[in-house]
Amino acid sequence: MHVTRRDFLKYVAAAAAALGIDAAGLGGLERALAASSSPPIVWLQGALCTGCSVSLLNLTNPGIEDVLLNSVSLRHHSNIQASAGDLAISCLVDDADTFNGEFILVVEGAVPTAFSGRTCIVGQRDGAEWTMLDAVSELGAKAKYVVSVGTCASFGGIPKESPYTASKPVAEVLGATVRNPVVNLPGCPAHPNTIVGALVTLLTTGMPQLGTGRQPTAFYPTTVHRRCPRLYSMFTQVGSNGCYFLKGCRGPWTVISCPVHKWNNGVSWCIQANMACIGCAAPDFPRKPLLAYGLANARVDWRAHQVSGTSLAPMTTPAIPSAPVTPPPGGFVPMMRISPWS
Numbered sequence: 001m002h003v004t005r006r007d008f009l010k011y012v013a014a015a016a017a018a019l020g021i022d023a024a025g026l027g028g029l030e031r032a033l034a035a036s037s038s039p040p041i042v043w044l045q046g047a048l049c050t051g052c053s054v055s056l057l058n059l060t061n062p063g064i065e066d067v068l069l070n071s072v073s074l075r076h077h078s079n080i081q082a083s084a085g086d087l088a089i090s091c092l093v094d095d096a097d098t099f100n101g102e103f104i105l106v107v108e109g110a111v112p113t114a115f116s117g118r119t120c121i122v123g124q125r126d127g128a129e130w131t132m133l134d135a136v137s138e139l140g141a142k143a144k145y146v147v148s149v150g151t152c153a154s155f156g157g158i159p160k161e162s163p164y165t166a167s168k169p170v171a172e173v174l175g176a177t178v179r180n181p182v183v184n185l186p187g188c189p190a191h192p193n194t195i196v197g198a199l200v201t202l203l204t205t206g207m208p209q210l211g212t213g214r215q216p217t218a219f220y221p222t223t224v225h226r227r228c229p230r231l232y233s234m235f236t237q238v239g240s241n242g243c244y245f246l247k248g249c250r251g252p253w254t255v256i257s258c259p260v261h262k263w264n265n266g267v268s269w270c271i272q273a274n275m276a277c278i279g280c281a282a283p284d285f286p287r288k289p290l291l292a293y294g295l296a297n298a299r300v301d302w303r304a305h306q307v308s309g310t311s312l313a314p315m316t317t318p319a320i321p322s323a324p325v326t327p328p329p330g331g332f333v334p335m336m337r338i339s340p341w342s
Contacts, residue, residue: 039203040075040095040103042139046120046132047159047167048109051189052150053079059192060265067196072203075103089123089130096142101179104202105143110152110159110167111136119165133173140174145202146182149195154184154214155283171214180207184214186256188280193261194219213283215255224251224277227259244271248291250279 045053057064057080076092078084083091095103109132112120117133124130140146148170151157159167171182183202185194198216201208208216225231228243228251235242245252254277262269270277278290 039144040073040099041106041199042075042092042095042103042143043077043106043108044122044132044135044139045078046107046109046111046136046153047165048150048152049158050079050108052108052187052195053077055189056149056192056195058265059196064192064196072199086124089125093125096139100142102144103142104145104147104199105136105139106147106149106199107136107140107153107170108149110156111170111173112159112165112167113173114164114166136170136173137177140170141177143179145180145207146170146174146178147198147202148182148184148186148214150190151186151188151281151285154186155285157188158286161286181210182214183208183210183216185219186213186215186281186283188285191219191257191261191263194257211255213255219257220255220281221257222255224254224256224258224271225249227257228271229259230271240274244276247276248289249276250282250287250291251277254279254282256281 043053059067074080075095076088078088081088111117111132113133117131118129120132122130122132122135148154152159152167153170156167156169159165160169169184171184174182183198185198187194197219198208201216201218208218211217211220213220225245230241230243233242235244235247243249249271251271258269258277259271262272276291279285279287
């Protein structure tokens with residue numbers, strides 16, 4: 001598929017705006033993304049549902065096929081590459097050797113470690129099974145940058161709950177063998193704008209500033225709660241317009257940009273659809289239960305995070321929403337003063 005110069009420049013301009021690059025740096029960004037010698041991207045998939053890949057393929061303006069196949073050198077992705085089997089694995093290994101210290105390794109899904117990793121096989125290499133554990137360990141040490149896409153790769157996610165596979169996040173598997181800190185892009189799934197934005201950042205400016213959970217602060221600036229347009233009204237019943245803190249909303253502890261980017265090309269997001277945030281980008285996802293109802297449980301959650309230190313962005317007082325708040329029919333219900341916020 002041919003990408004037009006207009007479409008390519010449209011994407012470059014959008015990426016530059018997201019990264020805060022001025023007009024002087026725009027030309028450099030265009031050259032970096034369009035260069036045939038651009039550092040290749042290798043995408044591995046472990047214990048996962050493929051949701052992050054599906055999310056990435058839903059990128060629009062321009063479409064992901066234009067960006068990744070024609071502008072960025074995506075050398076390996078088992079869902080969308082043309083090759084398969086021995087040819088795909090041999091090309092992957094050759095690229096890792098040819099671009100040793102230059103390529104970007106993207107890992108989607110947690111890494112199973114039980115039984116020497118034999119519960120997750122990437123493919124056959126030299127006639128023997130090549131496990132996800134071995135592939136990540138080998139390629140992670142050779143890559144210039146390692147990116148964990150999705151909560152499963154970043155924090156273990158749903159696969160870590162299995163007692164049989166001993167699945168672990170990428171950073172824990174690689175430890176100190178990496179050349180640069182592992183970049184986490186949590187979310188179930190990760191947002192396509194975040195995935196592409198982080199890759200563009202690595203290709204053009206290098207390592208981004210990371211938060212305490214290894215997330216790029218440019219794409220994970222604060223909690224859902226701080227940017228929520230329903231911050232100053234309490235819900236009265238399920239489905240009503242208001243803050244869902246007492247419904248068990250995980251927004252106060254979840255750092256992600258859903259209120260800004262939304263989903264399905266900016267159509268909606270969980271809170272807008274009258275559903276509490278389940279904290280899919282938080283290190284403790286999935287919690288049991290996902291939502292804990294009531295003021296008593298909310299206070300227990302708050303104190304537990306204070307004691308354990310797992311809160312990525314401790315909140316002291318509610319912040320002013322970034323977008324105008326539209327009153328529901330009948331006006332706002334005054335928000336209760338909850339002791340953890342005092």
